Amino acid sequence: MIKLVNVSKSFSQFKVIKSVSLTIDxxxxxxxxxxxxxxxxxxxxxxxxxxxxxxxxxxxxxxxxTNLSSKELRRARKSIGMIFQHFNLxxxxxxxxxxxxxxxxxxxPKKERRDRIIECLQFVGLKDLIxxxxxxxxxxxxxxxxxxxxxANNPQVLxxxxxxxxxxxxxxxxxxxVLENINKVLGVTIVIVSHEMEVIKSICNRVTVMANGExxxxxxxxxxxxxxxxxxxxxFVEQLxxxxxxxxx
Amino acid sequence: xxxxxxxxxxxxWLSIGETFIMVGASIGAAILLGLPVGTLxxxxxxxxxxxxxxxxxxxNLLVNIIRSFPFLLLVVFLIPFTRLIIGTxxxxxxxxxxxxxxxxxxxxxxxxxxxxxxxxxVMEAAISMGASVKEIVFxxxxxxxRSGLVLGLTTSIISFISYSTIMGVVGGGGIGDFAxxxxxxxxxxxxxxxxxxxMIILVQLIQFTGTTIARIIDxx
Ligand SMILES: Nc1ncnc2c1ncn2[C@@H]1O[C@H](COP(=O)(O)OP(=O)(O)O)[C@@H](O)[C@H]1O
Ligand SMILES: [Mg+2]
Numbered sequence: 001m002i003k004l005v006n007v008s009k010s011f012s013q014f015k016v017i018k019s020v021s022l023t024i025d026x027x028x029x030x031x032x033x034x035x036x037x038x039x040x041x042x043x044x045x046x047x048x049x050x051x052x053x054x055x056x057x058x059x060x061x062x063x064x065x066t067n068l069s070s071k072e073l074r075r076a077r078k079s080i081g082m083i084f085q086h087f088n089l090x091x092x093x094x095x096x097x098x099x100x101x102x103x104x105x106x107x108x109p110k111k112e113r114r115d116r117i118i119e120c121l122q123f124v125g126l127k128d129l130i131x132x133x134x135x136x137x138x139x140x141x142x143x144x145x146x147x148x149x150x151x152a153n154n155p156q157v158l159x160x161x162x163x164x165x166x167x168x169x170x171x172x173x174x175x176x177x178v179l180e181n182i183n184k185v186l187g188v189t190i191v192i193v194s195h196e197m198e199v200i201k202s203i204c205n206r207v208t209v210m211a212n213g214e215x216x217x218x219x220x221x222x223x224x225x226x227x228x229x230x231x232x233x234x235x236f237v238e239q240l241x242x243x244x245x246x247x248x249x
Numbered sequence: 250x251x252x253x254x255x256x257x258x259x260x261x262w263l264s265i266g267e268t269f270i271m272v273g274a275s276i277g278a279a280i281l282l283g284l285p286v287g288t289l290x291x292x293x294x295x296x297x298x299x300x301x302x303x304x305x306x307x308x309n310l311l312v313n314i315i316r317s318f319p320f321l322l323l324v325v326f327l328i329p330f331t332r333l334i335i336g337t338x339x340x341x342x343x344x345x346x347x348x349x350x351x352x353x354x355x356x357x358x359x360x361x362x363x364x365x366x367x368x369x370x371v372m373e374a375a376i377s378m379g380a381s382v383k384e385i386v387f388x389x390x391x392x393x394x395r396s397g398l399v400l401g402l403t404t405s406i407i408s409f410i411s412y413s414t415i416m417g418v419v420g421g422g423g424i425g426d427f428a429x430x431x432x433x434x435x436x437x438x439x440x441x442x443x444x445x446x447x448m449i450i451l452v453q454l455i456q457f458t459g460t461t462i463a464r465i466i467d468x469x
Contacts, residue, residue: 048377077379088370091469092392101388105378133468149378159377 001026001189002157007046007056009039016042018213019056024206026156029183029190029223031200034210040193041161043210047191048080048159049073061156078106081150081188085162087142089134089149095121096130099149106153120148124178140171147178151186158182160192164199176203180223253440260427265447267341267422268413271348275409278349279356279402286312286353287360288386298372298382308357315354320412323347324419331419344413344421352409359401363394396467403459407452414448424448 002024009017016039024030032040045051046058049065058065063076089098099117108116121127124144134142143163150158160179164172180203182188194200200207203223209216254261286308292298293305318326324347328338331346367390375389391398414425424444432441 050373050377074379074381077377080377082374082377084370084374086368086370088368088374090371090389090392092395092467102378104388105380105384135469146374 001028001061002047002191003057003059004043004046005057005059007043007053007058009042009046009051009053016213017046017053020213020215021056022208022215022218024189024191026189027183027187028206029180029192029204031204031207031221032191032193032210033195033197033200033207034216036195038210039213040195040210044159044161044191044193047157048077048082050082078153079155080157080159081153081155082159083143083146083150083161083163085165087134087139087146089142089145091134093133094130095126095132095134095137095145095148098134098145099152102149102152108153116152117148120152121145123151123181124148138171139167140174143167143175144178147175147182151182151188155188157189157191160190162194163192165194165196172199173202179203251439251443253437254443257431257440260431261424261444264422264424264427267426268410268424270341271344271413271416271421271423272406272409274345275348275352275412276402276406279352279405279409282349283353283356283405284360284398287357288364288390290357290361291364291390292382292386298376298385312354312357315350316358320347320351321415321418323351324415328419339420341416341421341423344416344419348409348412348416351412352405355408356402356405359405360398363397363401364390366397367393396463396469399459399463399466403456403463406455406459410448410451410455 002022004020004022006019006021007017008015008019020043022043032043034040042051046053047060049058053066056066060076060080065073065076068076090101093101096117099120100113103113103116118127118130121130124147126141126144126148129137129141134145137145147158158179163179164175167175176199179190179192183190183203192199192204201221201223204221205223206218206220208218290305290308290312293301293308295302295305315323327347327350331338331343334346335343337343371389371393372385375385380388413421413423414428416423417426417429424447428441428444431437432439432444
């Protein structure tokens with residue numbers, strides 16, 4: 001589904017991605033984990049050519065993106081959804097309109113747009129908020145809108161760059177639950193970049209560990225399920241108690 | 250109404266009309282050409298979607314040069330050019346040429362600055378969704394900056410009014426010219442003060458309207 005072959009990327013002499021190869025199969029939930037600055041985001045952004053590689057090939061869905069004209073690339077991007085840590089919604093558009101933009105860009109049949117938008121918002125659990133503006137939403141709700149927007153045009157792949165890193169743990173778990181559904185119900189291949197092990201452990205089937213612009217290892221894992229990171233208040237109480245013990249010691 | 254205003258009523262209305270023509274034309278130029286030039290300035294910047302050093306440098310330099318002229322000198326400097334386009338360099342119609350040129354330079358800079366405020370992430374979302382340059386501009390940039398664009402235009406319009414007062418030197422007329430010719434040169438101080446009051450009211454109205462519209466369309 002996604003194939004990176006000997007991909008390299010530098011930012012002004014500084015090699016951020018060093019000849020990386022990675023294959024992600026259809027239907028996978030693939031995690032990319034590593035310390036901050038390891039090059040995770042850059043690697044993810046190479047998948048839809050948000051960053052152009054200096055060398056190497058990028059193939060998604062059987063199409064060599066690195067060989068496409070800019071027009072063909074734009075077309076290909078419409079079946080690669082992407083969500084971000086800071087949501088990147090249009091602040092001056094309502095929830096409904098934010099999702100609509102994606103369909104407008106894709107030239108989705110006009111008559112079917114409304115149904116599709118409602119369907120997507122329902123899927124992420126937001127259909128009562130369609131007239132709200134992003135400023136009126138919580139972080140978790142904003143990420144749901146972003147997911148609905150990414151989903152609207154039936155993408156084959158969903159790229160997620162730290163999708164839960166600016167959310168509270170219990171909200172994170174909810175968002176991961178939505179992503180899990182997208183993978184299981186809709187069969188969308190998902191790539192998640194995160195620096196949090198718990199996020200990765202909860203829903204990924206395979207995990208790539210990155211360090212210094214290189215892949216350290218790729219391992220198969222058994223997703224442990226989102227309930228394990230559903231941090232209820234009692235979890236925090238426990239953590240606080242532990243911290244208290246350490247202080248006493 | 251004070252006698253002096255009644256006495257000059259016809260001329261006052263005429264000069265208000267001239268001011269409206271000159272400022273109106275400036276607004277037209279700002280929107281039709283200043284907006285695209287400002288957008289191009291933004292889009293051609295390093296790291297932006299149609300990064301183009303040459304276009305950016307040329308436009309940037311032009312805008313800077315025009316804006317660094319004292320406006321009176323720009324008007325004089327442009328006389329041959331105005332004559333070429335309009336056929337004469339004198340009168341209200343001819344005054345539109347230098348006014349439009351400063352209007353384009355003025356507003357394009359404000360447009361560029363507004364666009365620079367759009368979060369990088371919104372641009373990335375647009376690109377990741379496969380938006381073309383035109384779609385990025387109309388469906389993302391202008392949507393996110395619309396209140397800034399309106400506020401910028403408001404600021405510009407108020408400057409245009411100020412610029413228009415200078416156009417008396419080339420027979421452009423207008424309220425400012427009237428205030429100088431009658432009020433100052435003929436020592437009718439009260440008439441001058443009334444003209445200034447008209448200007449103040451005009452500016453207040455424009456600022457109020459601009460601020461109100463900007464607030465209503467801003468959902469951030
Ligand atoms: N557009 C850019 N220009 C310059 N340097 C960048 C750019 N994007 C990322 N980098 C650098 O590349 C390295 C890897 O960044 P990134 O891929 O964001 O890491 P991660 O997501 O793992 O934290 C960092 O050192 C970062 O400073
Ligand atoms: Mg990152």
